[in-house]
Amino acid sequence: MTGRILSHAELIELIDLLGASRRLIGPVRRGDHYFYEPVAGAARLALDAPQCVYSPKSFLFPPEETLLTFEKESGRFVAQPVLHDAPIALIAVRPCDIHGIRLLDHVFAAPPGDAHYEARRRQTFILGMDCAEPCRAEAFCADMSANTAHLGFDLMVARLAEKLEARATYAIEAGSETGENVLAEFGRGRAPGAVDEAARAERAARKRQAFPKRLRCDVDELPMALQRGFASKTWAQTAQRCYSCGSCNLVCPTCYCFNIRDDISLDGNCGSRVREWDGCQLRDFALVAGGHNFRSDPAQRLRHRVMRKGRWIQDRTGLPGCVGCGRCDGACTAKISIREMFNALAEEAGHDGD
Amino acid sequence: MKPRIAIFSLTSCEGCSLAILELEDQLLALLGGVEIVNFREGMTERAWDIDVGFVDGAVSTPQDEEEIRKLREHCRTLVAIGACACLGGVNTLKHQQPPLEYREYVYGAGAKWFPTTSARPLSAVVKVDYELPGCPMVKEEFLHFVKCALTGKQFRLPADPVCTECKKLGNLCRYEKGELCMGPLTRAGCRAICPAYGSVCEGCRGLLGADAVAAAREVFPARYGVPFDRIADRLRLYGAYQDDGENAISGVLQPSR
Ligand code: SF4
Numbered sequence: 129m130t131g132r133i134l135s136h137a138e139l140i141e142l143i144d145l146l147g148a149s150r151r152l153i154g155p156v157r158r159g160d161h162y163f164y165e166p167v168a169g170a171a172r173l174a175l176d177a178p179q180c181v182y183s184p185k186s187f188l189f190p191p192e193e194t195l196l197t198f199e200k201e202s203g204r205f206v207a208q209p210v211l212h213d214a215p216i217a218l219i220a221v222r223p224c225d226i227h228g229i230r231l232l233d234h235v236f237a238a239p240p241g242d243a244h245y246e247a248r249r250r251q252t253f254i255l256g257m258d259c260a261e262p263c264r265a266e267a268f269c270a271d272m273s274a275n276t277a278h279l280g281f282d283l284m285v286a287r288l289a290e291k292l293e294a295r296a297t298y299a300i301e302a303g304s305e306t307g308e309n310v311l312a313e314f315g316r317g318r319a320p321g322a323v324d325e326a327a328r329a330e331r332a333a334r335k336r337q338a339f340p341k342r343l344r345c346d347v348d349e350l351p352m353a354l355q356r357g358f359a360s361k362t363w364a365q366t367a368q369r370c371y372s373c374g375s376c377n378l379v380c381p382t383c384y385c386f387n388i389r390d391d392i393s394l395d396g397n398c399g400s401r402v403r404e405w406d407g408c409q410l411r412d413f414a415l416v417a418g419g420h421n422f423r424s425d426p427a428q429r430l431r432h433r434v435m436r437k438g439r440w441i442q443d444r445t446g447l448p449g450c451v452g453c454g455r456c457d458g459a460c461t462a463k464i465s466i467r468e469m470f471n472a473l474a475e476e477a478g479h480d481g482d
Numbered sequence: 483m484k485p486r487i488a489i490f491s492l493t494s495c496e497g498c499s500l501a502i503l504e505l506e507d508q509l510l511a512l513l514g515g516v517e518i519v520n521f522r523e524g525m526t527e528r529a530w531d532i533d534v535g536f537v538d539g540a541v542s543t544p545q546d547e548e549e550i551r552k553l554r555e556h557c558r559t560l561v562a563i564g565a566c567a568c569l570g571g572v573n574t575l576k577h578q579q580p581p582l583e584y585r586e587y588v589y590g591a592g593a594k595w596f597p598t599t600s601a602r603p604l605s606a607v608v609k610v611d612y613e614l615p616g617c618p619m620v621k622e623e624f625l626h627f628v629k630c631a632l633t634g635k636q637f638r639l640p641a642d643p644v645c646t647e648c649k650k651l652g653n654l655c656r657y658e659k660g661e662l663c664m665g666p667l668t669r670a671g672c673r674a675i676c677p678a679y680g681s682v683c684e685g686c687r688g689l690l691g692a693d694a695v696a697a698a699r700e701v702f703p704a705r706y707g708v709p710f711d712r713i714a715d716r717l718r719l720y721g722a723y724q725d726d727g728e729n730a731i732s733g734v735l736q737p738s739r
């Protein structure tokens with residue numbers, strides 16, 4: 129076994145070491161919920177937080193960001209790019225969200241590359257926190273093979289002893305050269321011994337049992353089930369309740385659509401180009417010049433989202449378009465569940481096959 | 483020549499006109515680009531050649547009706563500002579009582595000297611070119627409108643619901659607290675100010691469209707055990723008259739008269 133074993137106090141120290149040269153961002157408790165927020169030190173973090181209300185996506189791809197500013201100089205507009213590359217460390221990122229970030233990495237790296245995303249991403253350190261059990265009833269991360277991450281982090285932590293947090297021990301492993309270097313620089317903790325090996329094996333066995341199967345088909349069968357269900361009645365039936373509010377999009381760790389607008393000063397001499405999150409469930413998402421809307425019906429929009437999450441993104445990138453975090457289900461005030469839609473279509477496809 | 487703009491108030495709290503004064507520093511920049519005429523809250527000079535007239539308040543008295551017709555005549559572009567002027571606003575609450583009763587409540591023994599009509603948005607009386615809804619109107623949206631007017635850009639109200647702004651701010655959804663928020667049905671543009679400060683959206687910027695209303699008719703009874711009528715009652719608080727101009731939903735929330 130590679131990596132190190134850290135005590136709780138050592139983990140806190142390690143995070144503070146990361147924080148010495150980076151802005152720390154991690155789970156903070158607000159009432160009954162947790163949010164990723166910038167903190168001054170590791171002591172403020174809720175390291176054992178289950179899923180946060182929002183994924184840490186907004187720190188890499190903000191809901192609204194200025195891409196460039198422009199100004200009139202002797203009759204011509206001159207533009208100045210705006211790039212943010214202050215180093216940050218995302219702490220206690222759960223496996224589902226790490227899978228989400230991997231997809232964003234892939235999408236924003238597509239030629240010619242998104243300079244704004246990449247500038248942030250290059251300066252982002254990710255310390256992952258493995259899940260021993262599902263965080264919420266809506267999560268089907270295990271069904272989507274996203275409840276464990278083997279790639280896409282600098283360091284990954286798994287809590288071993290499940291006793292009091294202060295007495296917990298953590299297995300920590302590097303997933304990148306930067307992660308290796310940080311561990312080496314830190315130099316604390318101990319090499320894992322036989323007891324740790326046993327604790328880790330026991331945890332892994334417990335984890336395999338802890339995630340119930342919440343999808344009624346195998347993740348590999350999902351794309352085919354969706355393809356067969358393209359003309360299903362499920363879309364129109366479910367869409368009767370859909371507000372087209374876009375909340376499911378905006379909480380999703382794998383949604384990456386955006387809109388761009390120009391803000392100008394009152395005198396028209398300067399301004400900025402701003403991009404903001406968009407979502408395919410919103411009525412005007414596919415509206416084009418001339419007033420034509422490619423998906424004017426809520427049922428078409430609902431199908432589009434579910435198809436993308438369960439099939440099209442996977443086809444195009446080889447990465448899961450849905451990591452099963454269940455946030456969209458939780459955020460939908462109309463109580464529309466993507467998992468239930470996946471299941472309904474899998475069932476329909478199963479009957480077709482009989 | 484600078485465009486001449488004017489601001490008028492009918493029956494309202496004049497909060498929307500005050501929102502313009504609250505623009506403070508931007509107001510000076512604004513004054514560089516336009517000429518403000520006839521602004522009752524800010525100055526006294528009167529002139530009757532107006533490019534853009536902004537009107538807050540509902541049409542709620544015979545005088546209001548006369549005034550709005552006159553304003554329509556003198557303003558090349560007429561813009562309704564605030565929930566009262568766009569949707570009827572809280573003025574329409576008086577429709578819950580017989581006219582004589584509310585008039586006596588407000589004017590006492592002299593009630594008969596103060597005739598009133600039912601409270602209506604401007605569009606119920608004259609043609610309105612643009613609406614900037616909200617209670618009060620969103621001052622940033624007003625500024626954006628003026629910029630569009632000055633630069634010749636097309637002005638469009640946001641076509642997304644309040645939820646989009648709420649989520650971008652990273653708020654905790656009020657439904658997580660068991661509260662029924664009107665955000666999914668309501669037009670964005672206010673930066674989800676009510677949920678951001680911990681209360682539900684009451685729909686002061688008006689309904690987004692027929693699709694969202696149709697969804698609400700399904701969702702509230704079936705998923706929350708709340709009859710849609712109770713939701714409609716809440717939406718009537720600011721928006722008794724609702725018609726978003728492209729999906730005819732007027733009639734859904736109009737008071738029975
Ligand atoms: S969805 Fe799965 S991987 Fe993500 S936090 Fe919950 S349990 Fe962990």
Ligand code: SF4
Pocket residue numbers: 376379380381382383437449450451452453454455456457466
């Ligand atoms: S589609 Fe829903 S469950 Fe899947 S990743 Fe997005 S928010 Fe999570």
Ligand code: SF4
Pocket residue numbers: 369370371372373374375376377409459460461462463464
């Ligand atoms: S959150 Fe629900 S109601 Fe809103 S767009 Fe998504 S599925 Fe439709």
Ligand code: SF4
Pocket residue numbers: 375461644645646648649653654655656657663664665666674677682683
């Ligand atoms: S609090 Fe209201 S506006 Fe915000 S996401 Fe929830 S329903 Fe939408």
Ligand code: SF4
Pocket residue numbers: 616617644668669672673674675676677682683684685686687688
């Ligand atoms: S959140 Fe709703 S009630 Fe509050 S200002 Fe916005 S539209 Fe009006």
